[in-house]
Amino acid sequence: MKLVNKKIKNYTQIFHFFTEEEWARTSKNFNKNINAFFTGKKHEVFINVQEEGVAYFIGLGKSDSPVFEIQQVAVKFSQTYKEKLMAVPTLAVADFMTEKQFEEFVKGLLLGTYRYPFEKTHVFWNPKFELHFENLSQKKLDGISRKSEALSNGQIACQEWLNKPANLKKPEIFSLYLKTISKKYNLKYTSFNRKKCEELGLGAYLSVNQGSAYDAAFTIVEYKTEVKNAKTFGLVGKCVLFDTGGISLKNPDNMHYMKSDMGGATAVLGALIYAAEMQLPVNIIAILPITDNAISENAFLPSDIITAYNGKTIEVLNTDAEGRMILADGLSYLSRNYKTDILIDLATLTGSSVRMFGDTCGALFSNNEELKNLLIKTGDKTNQRLWNLPLWDIWKDDIRSDVADLKNISMKPIGDCIIAAKFLEQFIENHPKWAHLDIAGVAFGNVGYAKEKAATGFGVQLLADLIENYH
Numbered sequence: 001m002k003l004v005n006k007k008i009k010n011y012t013q014i015f016h017f018f019t020e021e022e023w024a025r026t027s028k029n030f031n032k033n034i035n036a037f038f039t040g041k042k043h044e045v046f047i048n049v050q051e052e053g054v055a056y057f058i059g060l061g062k063s064d065s066p067v068f069e070i071q072q073v074a075v076k077f078s079q080t081y082k083e084k085l086m087a088v089p090t091l092a093v094a095d096f097m098t099e100k101q102f103e104e105f106v107k108g109l110l111l112g113t114y115r116y117p118f119e120k121t122h123v124f125w126n127p128k129f130e131l132h133f134e135n136l137s138q139k140k141l142d143g144i145s146r147k148s149e150a151l152s153n154g155q156i157a158c159q160e161w162l163n164k165p166a167n168l169k170k171p172e173i174f175s176l177y178l179k180t181i182s183k184k185y186n187l188k189y190t191s192f193n194r195k196k197c198e199e200l201g202l203g204a205y206l207s208v209n210q211g212s213a214y215d216a217a218f219t220i221v222e223y224k225t226e227v228k229n230a231k232t233f234g235l236v237g238k239c240v241l242f243d244t245g246g247i248s249l250k251n252p253d254n255m256h257y258m259k260s261d262m263g264g265a266t267a268v269l270g271a272l273i274y275a276a277e278m279q280l281p282v283n284i285i286a287i288l289p290i291t292d293n294a295i296s297e298n299a300f301l302p303s304d305i306i307t308a309y310n311g312k313t314i315e316v317l318n319t320d321a322e323g324r325m326i327l328a329d330g331l332s333y334l335s336r337n338y339k340t341d342i343l344i345d346l347a348t349l350t351g352s353s354v355r356m357f358g359d360t361c362g363a364l365f366s367n368n369e370e371l372k373n374l375l376i377k378t379g380d381k382t383n384q385r386l387w388n389l390p391l392w393d394i395w396k397d398d399i400r401s402d403v404a405d406l407k408n409i410s411m412k413p414i415g416d417c418i419i420a421a422k423f424l425e426q427f428i429e430n431h432p433k434w435a436h437l438d439i440a441g442v443a444f445g446n447v448g449y450a451k452e453k454a455a456t457g458f459g460v461q462l463l464a465d466l467i468e469n470y471h
Contacts, residue, residue: 002130003106003141004089007240012053012085015131017094017105018386019063023236043076044067056081059076063096068383070101074108078124082113087128099136103144104194106131111153111457115449116163118156119351123245150277151464154270155457162266162444162455166242166259171214171290174241178269180286185276188222191290204308205329208322209291211299217290218329227281233467235341236330237265238347239288247301257453261323263443264346265290267459274464282467285338289326293319294414305404309333310427313404318326321408323349324420328427337351342470343434345424346459352416354441361385362442362458365421366435367428373467375435386437395422 018026022038022195028337034057038046047054060073092102113122123129133141161169162175175191182189194216197206202218209216219239240261244250250258265288272286300306302318306325310332314325327345335343353363361379364386366372371387379386398410406426410419421436428434442458 001106001124001145002111002127003145004130005134005136005138005141006132007091007134008089008132010052011132012088013090014053015054015090015092016055017060017097018056018057019060019090019096021063021452022096023059043073045077045081054079054086059396064113066380066383067100067104068381071108071111072383073102073108074105076448078109078112082124085123085129087123087126089130089132092133095135097135098367099140099144101134103148106144106148107151109455110148111155112448114156114159114217116160116454118160127346147278150274151345151461153277154273154464155460157273158266158270158460159455159457162260162263163271164259166292167257169262171212171217171241171292174239174290175217175219178221180213181273182221185223185273187272187276188220188224189223190220192216192218197250199311200333201307202309202329202333203306204314204325205289205291207300207306207316208240208246208293208325209292211296213294213296214292218333219288219290221272221286221288223275223282223284223286225279225281225283230281230283231341231470232285232339233282233470234334234338234343235268235271235284235463236327236334236343236345237268237286237288238262238327238345238349239265239290240323240326240444241290241292243293243322244295246295246299246322248318248320250320251297257444260347260444260453260455263439263455263459266455267346267439267443267463270460271458271463271467274460276461278468280468283336284467285340287330287334289330290466291326295323299320308427310336310429312406312426315401315404317407317411318409321420322343323347324408324423327424331434332427332429335427335431340431341433343428343431344437344463345435346437346439346463347444349420349438350417350440352418352420353438355394356417357387357441359441359445361387363417363421363438364388364435365391365418365425365438367391367425367431368433368435371433371435374470375437375462378462378466378469382461382465384442384458386462389418389421391418391425392420392437395419399423
């Protein structure tokens with residue numbers, strides 16, 4: 001797709017954008033047939049075919065609606081019409097549309113082309129498709145094009161890896177991909193195998209990995225800027241490629257969805273790609289503790305006592321609470337070996353957060369009021385919303401163990417997402433700006449491009465906006 005600031009004499013394809021208010025004001029300028037079927041409501045599309053070409057009337061909804069709703073309109077429009085549109089210069093008509101609104105529409109056009117497996121064969125990825133928009137200068141259009149493609153590349157990578165079946169994302173396959181993009185984007189790539197993890201004392205991570213048929217891959221990917229005194233973000237993404245639950249076996253009815261248990265890692269991956277393509281003036285240290293949670297003669301067992309990287313001992317009561325084990329070592333390793341301004345971990349962690357919020361928002365926990373408020377504000381802005389939950393010390397009583405420093409679950413059938421957050425807090429090494437995002441209900445669910453549940457891309461736009469605009 002090319003964005004062009006010019007107008008040619010004749011167009012065979014036109015996009016007319018209207019809010020309900022704009023349509024009410026200008027509808028008299030169009031014929032009765034259009035007025036009979038189009039009102040400007042959100043997601044409403046009317047196609048007017050004439051000899052000189054095709055005009056698409058696209059409804060954006062109320063004029064005071066959040067800007068992210070324009071991206072939603074564009075995603076649905078793209079999903080519905082991408083096979084019918086022509087790869088030709090196309091005029092975009094909307095005198096009222098701002099730079100940000102147009103940017104969101106372009107992002108949505110690109111994101112709406114996604115379906116698994118993804119190939120950039122759709123019309124919006126075709127350079128012959130030019131979207132002509134006179135309201136903005138060519139410089140601004142070039143900026144929108146660059147930003148939209150970077151965001152799309154990041155989010156599509158997130159969705160693609162989350163949607164892959166288990167046999168197509170074994171640890172060595174995902175590791176090879178990370179090596180490849182690290183080389184492409186000039187990222188520093190480091191990965192510790194099982195032997196190295198044992199030497200380093202990454203015991204909580206290894207407890208999960210020990211049941212795997214595949215070697216450990218405790219992976220660190222670093223993006224660095226040349227800008228001096230730039231902010232540094234520490235990101236830890238849960239990366240369980242497939243989760244059987246281990247010895248504490250999951251119900252098999254929906255186990256095929258457990259290919260989605262790397263949603264935290266793929267959100268981090270998407271944000272890394274965006275930062276690298278945009279060359280953002282920040283530093284990012286990303287830790288992806290890659291493993292599966294398998295059943296074997298070597299798998300860890302309920303009642304095992306594990307020593308984590310920071311020396312704390314953990315009594316394992318449930319092997320299906322494996323995410324917090326690998327995150328524990330990821331957080332403490334990052335905190336002890338790197339200096340970061342902000343520390344965030346993301347994970348498809350608990351059924352508790354799903355039961356609490358469904359697919360409406362992720363659960364947010366933070367020890368810092370400023371970071372908490374910023375994440376909530378960014379979530380509202382990007383429609384990747386978060387809701388804050390408490391980290392009161394009273395919850396720590398539920399993870400005290402008789403035989404270790406901590407136990408990995410509470411025996412009470414309540415508040416597991418809070419218990420998990422309180423558990424993770426014990427491994428941040430007193431970092432003053434930490435947040436934990438439980439995205440189990442929002443990373444994988446109902447989407448417009450698939451019949452079954454699939455990857456939503458949640459977390460990429462949230463992290464990208466946060467990183468790009470944090471000062």
